[in-house]
Amino acid sequence: xxxxxxxxxxxxxxxxxxxxxxxxxxxxxxxxxxxxxxxxxxxxxxxxxxxxxxxxxxxxxxxxxxxxxxxxxxxxxxxxxxxxxxxxxxxxxxxxxxxxxxxxxxxxxxxxxxxxxxxxxxxxxxxxxxxxxxxxxxxxxxxx
Amino acid sequence: xxxxxxxxxxxxxxxxxxxxxxxxxxxxxxxxxxxxxxxxxxxxxxxxxxxxxxxxxxxxxxxxxxxxxxxxxxxxxxxxxxxxxxxxxxxxxxxxxxxxxxxxxxxxxxxxxxxxxxxxxxxxxxxxxxxxxxxxxxxxxxxxxxxxxxxxxx
Amino acid sequence: xxxxxxxxxxxxxxxxxxxxxxxxxxxxxxxxxxxxxxxxxxxxxxxxxxxxxxxxxxxxxxxxxxxxxxxxxxxxxxxxxxxxxxxxxxxxxxxxxxxxxxxxxxxxxxxxxxxxxxxxxxxxxxxxxxxxxxxxxxxxxxxxxxxxxxxxxxxxxxxxxxxxxxxxxxxxxxxxxxxxxxxxxxxxxxxxxxxxxxxxxxxxxxxxxxxxxxxxxxxxxxxxxxxxxxxxxxxxxxxxxxxxxxxxxxxxxxxxxxxxxxxxxxxxxxxxxxxxxxxxxxxxxxxxxxxxxxxxxxxxxxxxxxxxxxxxxxxxxxxxxxxxxxxxxxxxxxxxxxxxxxxxxxxxxxxxxxxxxxxxxxxxxxxxxxxxxxxxxxxxxxxxxxxxxxxxxxxxxxxxxxxxxxxxxxxxxxxxxxxxxxxxxxxxxxxxxxxxxxxxxxxxxxxx
Numbered sequence: 209x210x211x212x213x214x215x216x217x218x219x220x221x222x223x224x225x226x227x228x229x230x231x232x233x234x235x236x237x238x239x240x241x242x243x244x245x246x247x248x249x250x251x252x253x254x255x256x257x258x259x260x261x262x263x264x265x266x267x268x269x270x271x272x273x274x275x276x277x278x279x280x281x282x283x284x285x286x287x288x289x290x291x292x293x294x295x296x297x298x299x300x301x302x303x304x305x306x307x308x309x310x311x312x313x314x315x316x317x318x319x320x321x322x323x324x325x326x327x328x329x330x331x332x333x334x335x336x337x338x339x340x341x342x343x344x345x346x347x348x349x350x351x352x
Numbered sequence: 353x354x355x356x357x358x359x360x361x362x363x364x365x366x367x368x369x370x371x372x373x374x375x376x377x378x379x380x381x382x383x384x385x386x387x388x389x390x391x392x393x394x395x396x397x398x399x400x401x402x403x404x405x406x407x408x409x410x411x412x413x414x415x416x417x418x419x420x421x422x423x424x425x426x427x428x429x430x431x432x433x434x435x436x437x438x439x440x441x442x443x444x445x446x447x448x449x450x451x452x453x454x455x456x457x458x459x460x461x462x463x464x465x466x467x468x469x470x471x472x473x474x475x476x477x478x479x480x481x482x483x484x485x486x487x488x489x490x491x492x493x494x495x496x497x498x499x500x501x502x503x504x505x506x
Numbered sequence: 507x508x509x510x511x512x513x514x515x516x517x518x519x520x521x522x523x524x525x526x527x528x529x530x531x532x533x534x535x536x537x538x539x540x541x542x543x544x545x546x547x548x549x550x551x552x553x554x555x556x557x558x559x560x561x562x563x564x565x566x567x568x569x570x571x572x573x574x575x576x577x578x579x580x581x582x583x584x585x586x587x588x589x590x591x592x593x594x595x596x597x598x599x600x601x602x603x604x605x606x607x608x609x610x611x612x613x614x615x616x617x618x619x620x621x622x623x624x625x626x627x628x629x630x631x632x633x634x635x636x637x638x639x640x641x642x643x644x645x646x647x648x649x650x651x652x653x654x655x656x657x658x659x660x661x662x663x664x665x666x667x668x669x670x671x672x673x674x675x676x677x678x679x680x681x682x683x684x685x686x687x688x689x690x691x692x693x694x695x696x697x698x699x700x701x702x703x704x705x706x707x708x709x710x711x712x713x714x715x716x717x718x719x720x721x722x723x724x725x726x727x728x729x730x731x732x733x734x735x736x737x738x739x740x741x742x743x744x745x746x747x748x749x750x751x752x753x754x755x756x757x758x759x760x761x762x763x764x765x766x767x768x769x770x771x772x773x774x775x776x777x778x779x780x781x782x783x784x785x786x787x788x789x790x791x792x793x794x795x796x797x798x799x800x801x802x803x804x805x806x807x808x809x810x811x812x813x814x815x816x817x818x819x820x821x822x823x824x825x826x827x828x829x830x831x832x833x834x835x836x837x838x839x840x841x842x843x844x845x846x847x848x849x850x851x852x853x854x855x856x857x858x859x860x861x862x863x864x865x866x867x868x869x870x871x872x873x874x875x876x877x878x879x880x881x882x883x884x885x886x887x888x889x890x891x892x893x894x895x896x897x898x899x900x901x902x903x904x905x906x907x908x909x910x911x912x913x914x915x916x917x918x919x920x921x922x923x924x925x926x927x928x929x930x931x932x933x934x935x936x937x938x939x940x941x942x943x944x945x946x947x948x949x950x951x952x953x954x
Contacts, residue, residue, distance in 0.1 A: 242438035315449040386876030483876040
């Protein structure tokens, strides 16, 4: 997806997705939309992140997290999904790992659910349509 | 359709389409319809619930759907595959969500259901018992008709 | 269905988007033009010739033919409508479309028979004089299909009377479209006659003013025509309306009082004397509200004169611009009665109605000919709306109103509109056209 600001920075900086030692941050993408999963994947991989897993609903997302643990640094979690929604999945992941870093992905108009998520322990949130700069910003801040 | 509902949909459609397509989009004249009309090939339907009930339908031809999905995915897609369907569903979701947010700001509490995407030949929408507002949007990739039918719960 | 044995013309690829096909017609040509007849009226098509001549019949009756034992008259539509007809060898076979109208079967000679054309009835356009070499009253409508323009013939009207003599004695009643045929002369029986002058005027009013003559406004139009004639005579002009401006001038006095304005307190007082409501709620339907003055005036009426009731007004119009400005209507301070001032507030754009009053009115972009989603209502206000709808739509709307209005409920029409219907009681007074829905014996809903 094209974004308003998308040109290489003048000062070559380290890709956001890499740790100082050169290894990539590992991300689990949980979203029921193939399109959104692809988008997030593209944005993150272009900045050096590694997508280590995807899941199409909350239940699968929780399972995948448990599988990958401890080799996952961040989860992006869609709020509206079939089977188990993002907020419930978030709860379960935090239950399993209280240090889990989860960023909620929400469509407009789900303010209440976003607030709930933040209270339950989500680190940050991103609103669709996905803006590359915002995605990276929020993801990076969640990793701090 | 209630006057206050009209602008949010029109604006959301315009805003989201111009943003994701990164191009100029033109809005045709709004009109009302209460009859059966053919679907152009691909229809994404988002349900509306809450203080109101109804649905928003995004109607476009198969080729328009493929072209739009290609732009949004930044890759050349050639047929209606799962990715195209997911992309158009997401587009429908984004537009409806933005409209619903504007409506929230105006004091109307709507909620939306996840989109359903339907593709096929020779399909029709029957709006015989319902009056729908049609917002035609013209893009370089083809026309998209947004068909909104929503009423207060009595 | 009928016993038509025709090849459906599916040879051409349907490049048009699929429309719901709910009307099929047999298409044929007459003097180079395409025509269609509702397939439900067509019994069969055949080639036939050598018709037995019958003396003392009009020239367009070519004779009779023996259709498997039935003797049926064969009519030449080209002769009937004075269209150029190729002279054919009387022995040669001609193309005949056999039609059945109730008990009457007859055959019509045409130039060529084409195919079955399926269309959506929505795509049928109303007839316009420009489309017919033949009289507009015999045309149901016109429709375009795959690049060809078909004139759909109203065979019932053409052959409806047992003597098919269309150019002379024809039904002079107002047809379905509400547009009175221009050349009909002699009066018909059941529906009563309309003087020729009135017919001419009605046709122009429909074409230029979108105003449709019907029992709702006939009295006014007749009276106005009398006036108009005197006015025009005095100026040495012909009374006929030939220009849009003239039609509008003719219609100028039709508009009800307070059109485009907040109603005067005195008028509201008079109206409130006529209305009596039961129960505790008043649901009002106000289609054709324009910019909203009418709807707000109704709110003022109910707020001040029926304060014990809770009320809600559903207002609508099919003009998007008008209805969009209604919720935030800015008022002209000087033209508001003192009595209404307490319901107004100053806003940054000017004087508007208070939020409280506005809360009772819901404005919708709605086409009154579409499905009506209204629940039962106690009051319907349709001022100067019916007259601007096609006659068939007027009738449909009146019957819908009859269903939606609770018995004892009221219908307010334009000052110059009338309703003559046994289901309604005329309670008009003080210039207001008000009708009350009667309790009906068969009303299953019962009294509220």
